[in-house]
Amino acid sequence: MSEPTGVWSYVRGFENMSLCDWPGRTSCIIFLGGCNLRCPTCHNFQLAWDMQSLPVLDPLRVKAYLRDRAGWLDGVTISGGEPTTVPGVGELAFEIKKTGMPVKMDSNGMRPEVVAELLEEKLVDTFAVDVKGPYAKYPALTGKAVSEIAARANMARIFAMAEAKPGAFYFRITQVPGLTQADIDVARSYLPPNHELKIQKYVPPRRTPEHAKPNHEERRPAGNLVD
Numbered sequence: 025m026s027e028p029t030g031v032w033s034y035v036r037g038f039e040n041m042s043l044c045d046w047p048g049r050t051s052c053i054i055f056l057g058g059c060n061l062r063c064p065t066c067h068n069f070q071l072a073w074d075m076q077s078l079p080v081l082d083p084l085r086v087k088a089y090l091r092d093r094a095g096w097l098d099g100v101t102i103s104g105g106e107p108t109t110v111p112g113v114g115e116l117a118f119e120i121k122k123t124g125m126p127v128k129m130d131s132n133g134m135r136p137e138v139v140a141e142l143l144e145e146k147l148v149d150t151f152a153v154d155v156k157g158p159y160a161k162y163p164a165l166t167g168k169a170v171s172e173i174a175a176r177a178n179m180a181r182i183f184a185m186a187e188a189k190p191g192a193f194y195f196r197i198t199q200v201p202g203l204t205q206a207d208i209d210v211a212r213s214y215l216p217p218n219h220e221l222k223i224q225k226y227v228p229p230r231r232t233p234e235h236a237k238p239n240h241e242e243r244r245p246a247g248n249l250v251d
């Protein structure tokens with residue numbers, strides 16, 4: 025395999041099939057490396073902050089899998105890390121859309137301009153956005169990567185898009201250590217009408233990064249399972 029370039033150089037994990045990632049659908053998951061946050065409870069810290077330590081996948085094998093399974097998969101999830109930080113992520117979504125399958129993208133919501141563009145260009149059908157907690161807790165929850173003001177502004181843009189485009193967004197929160205029921209209620213109050221906040225159980229990672237403590241929800245890339 026020649027060294028992948030562009031967006032394909034960020035593809036560092038693949039899950040052939042998931043019955044629970046996209047509610048009501050059978051989907052596969054593509055994991056992209058890199059993230060703009062530093063959540064101390066990150067479950068995917070290796071993928072998020074040190075993707076070079078993970079092997080890159082062969083784009084031809086991924087494309088062949090998508091093409092061959094398009095008939096029986098109900099969709100493809102692009103996850104991370106944080107996919108909206110990856111240059112050319114729209115090209116990856118376009119490749120997937122060519123197979124006829126719908127695309128879901130996981131996001132922390134901190135790059136609403138990218139979300140807006142992907143929606144506008146109809147490259148992503150559904151966004152699953154994590155609400156970390158009350159805005160005042162974003163600095164602590166994101167390793168000081170996001171201020172309270174920035175969190176409020178970014179999520180307000182996401183919520184406005186969700187209100188304008190019913191069915192294109194759903195929202196999740198992970199009950200990480202230190203997040204109380206009152207915090208979750210505050211986070212829920214931010215959501216636009218007719219949207220629910222799905223509570224995800226915190227799953228500690230198997231090992232802890234040197235500079236952070238254990239955490240949370242996001243699935244670990246299940247290895248390079250393309251066959």
Ligand code: SF4
Nearest residue numbers: 059061063066072105
């Ligand atoms: S928890 Fe999600 S948003 Fe936070 S650092 Fe990890 S991958 Fe990024």
